[in-house]
Amino acid sequence: MKTPDFELPNNVDMVIGDDGHSVASMLAEKVAGVLDDRLQRPGRASLAVSGGKTPIAFLELLSCKPIDWSRVDVVLVDERCVNEDDPASNARLVKQYLLRGPASAARYVPIWQDNVSVADGCRQAEKALDLIEWPLTALVLGMGVDGHTASLFPDAPELYAALDASKPARVLALTPPSQSHPRVSLTLRALGGAQYKALHLKGMDKLEALKQASERLDDVAEMPIRLFLSLGVVVFWSA
Numbered sequence: 001m002k003t004p005d006f007e008l009p010n011n012v013d014m015v016i017g018d019d020g021h022s023v024a025s026m027l028a029e030k031v032a033g034v035l036d037d038r039l040q041r042p043g044r045a046s047l048a049v050s051g052g053k054t055p056i057a058f059l060e061l062l063s064c065k066p067i068d069w070s071r072v073d074v075v076l077v078d079e080r081c082v083n084e085d086d087p088a089s090n091a092r093l094v095k096q097y098l099l100r101g102p103a104s105a106a107r108y109v110p111i112w113q114d115n116v117s118v119a120d121g122c123r124q125a126e127k128a129l130d131l132i133e134w135p136l137t138a139l140v141l142g143m144g145v146d147g148h149t150a151s152l153f154p155d156a157p158e159l160y161a162a163l164d165a166s167k168p169a170r171v172l173a174l175t176p177p178s179q180s181h182p183r184v185s186l187t188l189r190a191l192g193g194a195q196y197k198a199l200h201l202k203g204m205d206k207l208e209a210l211k212q213a214s215e216r217l218d219d220v221a222e223m224p225i226r227l228f229l230s231l232g233v234v235v236f237w238s239a
Ligand SMILES: O=C(O)[C@H](O)[C@@H](O)[C@H](O)[C@H](O)COP(=O)(O)O
Pocket: 050, 051, 052, 053, 054, 055, 077, 078, 079, 080, 090, 141, 142, 143, 144, 148, 149, 150, 151
């Protein structure tokens, strides 16, 4: 396995592909395997995925994997507070690219609804999340060059609350001024216990951000991804 030209934190492994598709394919294979392993036992598996542009090829490839999707709950790690017909909607993205073919049999657990207030949306999301058998089976995070992951943005006033694992909330509204929409995000309580954690990145800019995040894990407020680097993730990256 190729290694980056900087030291990764102890709990972080890295899979480097030749291109975005090869990484998406390796990640889809790995996540399908993790879900299938979980499905060898009674009960349901759960998968939390990210929005944005990076995961599209991965979601498409995962959707074709022949696992018992009828026993898999799919949830977003975050959502923009927009209706599903808005191009910015992550629900729209996951339904377009993942919940099709074999994976259309999965149960989608929504963390946002159309035409709701943020308070009502969060209340409905918390209730929906009770359907999931926690902890998550598999989690695939993305990352911005500012070190945000999910909607845990450095400039969000609600960041500390979202990272406080002692709080009962599994979903929280965040209002990062850097973003054009208010967000809802799964919290550390919901994300931190995932049995398999992957971080899916593409591009030199994201590698540079990962290097910066890896240099000092203590300042989580500056780069929230640091929390997940400390917990342990497998980074899947290509240039
Ligand atoms: O709603 C979102 O935007 C995502 O959940 C977010 O956390 C994303 O993973 C990063 O912003 C990277 O996005 P790209 O893959 O588009 O670079």
